[in-house]
Each structure stands twice: as C-alpha cells, then as structure tokens.
Amino acid sequence: MxxxxxxxxxxxxxxxxxxxxxxxxxxxxxxxxxxxxxxxxxxxxxxxxxxxxxxxxxxxxxxxxxxxxxxxxxxxxxxxxxxxxxxxxxxxxxxxxxxxxxxxxxxxxxxxxxxxxxxxxxxxxxxxxxxxxxxxxxxLPSNLSYLDGALLEPLSVVMRGIQVAQLELGRGVVICGAGPIGLIAAAAARASGAHPVVITDIDAPRLEFAKEYLPNIQTYQINTSLDAQGNAKAIRTLFGPDEYTAPDRVLECTGVESSICTAAYTARRGGVVVVVGVGKEIINNVPFMHLSLAEIDLKFINRYRDTWPRAIACMSAGILPDxxxxxxxxxxxxxxxxxxxxxxxxxxxxxxxxxxxxxxxxx
Known part of the structure; x- marks a missing residue:
C-alpha cells in the first residue's frame, strides 16, 4: 500500500x-x-x-x-x-x-x-x-459521524465523573466550568435525571451559550469580587433556602484552585466533590478542615474505563442532546x-x- x-x-x-x-x-x-x-x-x-x-x-x-x-x-x-x-x-x-x-x-x-x-x-x-x-x-453505528466519534472521549471523561459522583434521579448538582467538559457534564447530568443542574463560569458568553444549548439548566457567573465562600453561598441560593436543599454533588471541571475551593464550600455537609479538571501539580489552599468537619468527600478521576460501549449507545440512541x-x-x-x-x-x-x-x- x-x-x-x-x-x-x-x-x-x-x-x-x-x-x-x-x-x-x-x-x-x-x-x-x-x-x-x-x-x-x-x-x-x-x-x-x-x-x-x-x-x-x-x-x-x-x-x-x-x-x-x-x-x-x-x-x-x-x-x-x-x-x-x-x-x-x-x-x-x-x-x-x-x-x-x-x-x-x-x-x-x-x-x-x-x-x-x-x-x-x-x-x-x-x-x-x-x-x-x-x-x-x-x-461507530451508521448514525454517528466522525465528529461524534471524536466527542466520545470527553463524554467518557464525564461518564467516569458521574459514576464516581453517583448522580441519580432528582439529586442536585453543580458543574464548575462551562468549557467542553463542563457542558458535556451538564448535558449528561440532566440526562441522568439530576435536578437542579447549575453550571458556573467566570465567562458570561460561555454561560449564555450554556443556557441556549441546555435551556433546562441554571447558570451562575462567578463574581470575582467575592471569595470562594461568598460565591458558594450565592450558588447555594439557586437550590433553595436552607442546608437541606443545598447541592450534595459538585463536579469540578476546571482544575483551577479557586474553583476547587468554591466547589468545596458549595457542597452541603456530607456531600461529594469530584475533581474532573486538570490543574497545577500542587494546590495549597484547599479548605482542609471545612471538608473534614463537614465530611465532604473530595474525589478524583483518572480518565475512564469501560465507557466507550455505553457512551456510543447513549449518543446513538439520543439519550443525550446532540x-x-x-x-x-x-x-x-x-x-x-x-x-x-x-x-x-x-x-x-x-x-x-x-x-x-x-x-x-x-x-
């Protein structure tokens, strides 16, 4: 040849x-x-x-x-x-x-x-x-294009994150970051039955796109004049008036230190924060004692396993939005x-x- x-x-x-x-x-x-x-x-x-x-x-x-x-x-x-x-x-x-x-x-x-x-x-x-x-x-089945096929890898990352977070019907979740992984995570979380779904970002145009792409989710623009606790408090108000309604699952899709800290304060006591994003080699300012006293599980994922057949099935069957x-x-x-x-x-x-x-x- x-x-x-x-x-x-x-x-x-x-x-x-x-x-x-x-x-x-x-x-x-x-x-x-x-x-x-x-x-x-x-x-x-x-x-x-x-x-x-x-x-x-x-x-x-x-x-x-x-x-x-x-x-x-x-x-x-x-x-x-x-x-x-x-x-x-x-x-x-x-x-x-x-x-x-x-x-x-x-x-x-x-x-x-x-x-x-x-x-x-x-x-x-x-x-x-x-x-x-x-x-x-x-x-690839006949109804999936090569572009679809290339999106299966980031979808697999998200599926692993959702698996570790144990999302389920009616469980609220915050997605930190409206980049490709965050947007796919929001789409997959909604498809899993999670509710409410809130996606955050510092960039207003990305949040505008997120709302157009997924009109049944909520958005929150990170306020740079507030610290992690202040932003977390504002995000929590989107879920309800008290600790009981606060989100117990957070998918952190940026890897940025300030975002991880905000995620830690956003999750309710006994909740789970799953870091999906890639960040710096060493992060120093994670609120260790807050996580400890609130028994918030800080979890991580490393890529994926056994996701491709399920990802192809979900995409081919229209379980997810395009x-x-x-x-x-x-x-x-x-x-x-x-x-x-x-x-x-x-x-x-x-x-x-x-x-x-x-x-x-x-x-």
Whole structure:
C-alpha cells in the first residue's frame, strides 16, 4: 500500500508546536492502521504545550499529540478478526499493560504502564495515519459521524465523573466550568435525571451559550469580587433556602484552585466533590478542615474505563442532546497548529476545536 504524506502536530520538549511529516507505522500483531478523520483538541494538549507536563507525565522530547479521535480502518495486522478495512471506529486512546494488579482488578485506567496516545513518548492522533490496537477501537453505528466519534472521549471523561459522583434521579448538582467538559457534564447530568443542574463560569458568553444549548439548566457567573465562600453561598441560593436543599454533588471541571475551593464550600455537609479538571501539580489552599468537619468527600478521576460501549449507545440512541453544537471551529489537518493556537488565545473565544482530515485515502 502506498501512502500519502502524513502531516502531524507535535509538541517539543522546549514548549513549541510544529507541523511536520511523520513516518507511517505499519500495524503490528493485534493492531490496525487507521486514517484519522477527526481529533478534538483537549485542554491537556494545551497544558503539555505550555508547561511540558501534567503531574508525572512529562514531555522529554518531541511527540505527536491528540487523543480525542475517530477514523476508518485501512489495514489490519496479524490476528485481527473483529475489524476490517472500511470500518468506522472511535479510538480509546489508553492502552494498558494488562499485566499489573490494577489491570487484573479491572481498574485499567489506573495502570502506570499505560501507553496513552498523545502523551510522551506515545504518538497521538493529530496525524493522518495511526496504528492502534484493535481491542481499543470501537465501531461507530451508521448514525454517528466522525465528529461524534471524536466527542466520545470527553463524554467518557464525564461518564467516569458521574459514576464516581453517583448522580441519580432528582439529586442536585453543580458543574464548575462551562468549557467542553463542563457542558458535556451538564448535558449528561440532566440526562441522568439530576435536578437542579447549575453550571458556573467566570465567562458570561460561555454561560449564555450554556443556557441556549441546555435551556433546562441554571447558570451562575462567578463574581470575582467575592471569595470562594461568598460565591458558594450565592450558588447555594439557586437550590433553595436552607442546608437541606443545598447541592450534595459538585463536579469540578476546571482544575483551577479557586474553583476547587468554591466547589468545596458549595457542597452541603456530607456531600461529594469530584475533581474532573486538570490543574497545577500542587494546590495549597484547599479548605482542609471545612471538608473534614463537614465530611465532604473530595474525589478524583483518572480518565475512564469501560465507557466507550455505553457512551456510543447513549449518543446513538439520543439519550443525550446532540454534542456537535459544542464544536465551534474545525481546521484541516494541514492547519492543525492554528487549531491549537486558537484554543490558547483567550481573545478569540472557542468551545471545542476539532481537526479534520477529509483527504481521500484509498482503502
């Protein structure tokens, strides 16, 4: 098989981005070669670009980024029987070792030896061609597009957060942050039967979009003249007059220290705060004794596990509202660097930016 050029977006160890042609990796045993058709830009991509790390995940060299992806199978490696050329698939980007005690226990999202696409040194999906284990590819039904498929990864993050938070019918929830993850979380929380659902942000236009996109939720704009307790008090009034009606579940989707503190004071006594967002390596000002005396559980998630089949089913069946309106901008692969630059530019508002490749690649 002859291949077209393989443009790829890479982050360098000295915090630069570059668009360069990459070699095409032939599929090995149990792998398939994909033509990546769509990849969403994630906040973690920006973190890696600007800081070179997220916790212990460090870019020691150049690496192709991207992990929110969908594509079409071009070629199957040895032993692949459940996929064939032409199959449309969503990419589950994390490939665990399958040998450690966490993998044995089914908690493969915590595997320390995971090969995660777009995290150094494992090549990501912002390229035309990518080989990936067939086990971690999921067929797309005919009513889901490649753009839908690329949104399954952030939806999986949200589904893991909702699982840990134990949302249920009639349970109130606050979503901190009206970025892509927060908006998907609000949509999924509403679909789960949670009520009331309140989404917060510091940015008024994002909240306006949230209200248009999900008219059955409430919004709250963070007041920068108030401290965390003051904002939390104002958020609580949206749920009712007393402690009993205060929200007992909060999904913190920004990772920002001040937002985590606000979330801690927003949850009622005995409640749960689940941190979904990615933040600084060390956060010093979390109100420890408030959480302790109120027995508020501060929980975290690390990506997801066993979510893709359920996410595909929910999206395909219309359980969730259409997530594609969150895609504010698309860029062709050859301009992927511009997509990342847009996401990083606060002066040019965007929600979900997606890189697409409509090049005709012969199967």
């Amino acid at each position: 002859s291949y077209l050029p393989n443009p790829s977006l890479q982050i360098t160890a000295d915090h630069k981005i570059k668009l360069v042609e990459a070699p095409v990796q032939e599929p090995g045993k149990g792998e398939v070669l994909l033509h990546i058709k769509a990849t969403g830009v994630c906040g973690s991509d920006l973190h890696f670009w600007k800081t070179g790390r997220i916790g212990d995940l460090i870019f020691h060299g150049d690496c192709i980024i991207g992990h929110e992806a969908a594509g079409v199978v071009l070629k199957c490696g040895e032993g692949v029987t459940d996929l064939q050329p032409g199959d449309r698939v969503a990419v589950e980007p994390g490939v665990p070792c399958e040998n450690c005690f966490l993998c044995d226990d089914g908690r493969y999202n915590l595997c320390e030896d995971v090969a995660f696409a777009g995290v150094y040194p494992y090549a990501g999906t912002i390229q035309r061609y990518k080989s990936h284990p067939a086990k971690y590819l999921h067929k 997530l594609k309106p969150l895609i504010s901008h698309t860029f062709p692969l050859e301009r992927a660097n511009e997509a990342l630059e847009l996401c990083a530019d606060r002066g040019r508002p965007s929600i979900k930016v997606t890189i697409v490749d409509e090049t005709d690649v012969t199967v």
